[in-house]
Amino acid sequence: MAQLYHAHRMRLVRLATLLVDDQETAEDVVQEAFTAAFRRYGARLGELDDPPAYLRRCVVNGARSVLRRRRTARAWIPPVPPPVASPEDDALRAERDRRLRHALGRLTRRQREVLVLRYWENLSETEIAGTLGIPSGTVKSTASRGLTTLHRLLMEDDT
Structure with a gap:
């Protein structure tokens, strides 16, 4: 094992460096390849048909693993x-919500129902028509009139 290490280590480090583009990581990959080979074969490593080819394959696989981990880390x-809302933002939002609820309360019942179902429940015109038992055309016209009135009421509150 020691002879194999001294004879092939530098060539394997150059190979790994070209694959992972980092000298320190390449040295780790080669060290892992020798360690894994020793764990698996021990003194029998020399009995393999081509130990340098086996180590080269271990280095290539180790480099692939490093690159996979890098890609995953970079993609994350x-x-x-x-x-975090400031207390001022919370106060402004609460005031805006209060004004909107007040303006909604001043709409007709049907306008309020249509607008709430459309914009808070995200229902389609067909779904609203089915829920309220009115034609789709009535939903469209009621929503249009309701939005116009709501806008006017909110503008009046500003002045």
Whole structure:
């Protein structure tokens, strides 16, 4: 094993360096190849038909593993924590929500139902029509009038 190591180590390190593009990692790959070969065959390594070819294959496989791990590590994007709202943002959001609920409360019952089903429940016009028992055309016109009225009410609150 020692003779095999001294005779082929540098050539295997050059091979691994060309594959992984990093001298330190290449040396680790070659060391792992010799260690794995020794664990598997021990003193019988010399009995293989072509020990240098076996080690070369171990180095190539080790380099592939390194490159696979690198690719996986580079592809991983750490999760970005959601931004933490400041107390001012929370207060503004609460005020906006209060104003919206107040304006919704001033719409007609049908306008409020259509807009809530459409924009909060994300239902289609057909689904809304089925839920409320009205024609689809009525859903469209009610939504249009309701949005116009809601916009006007919110603008009035601004002034």
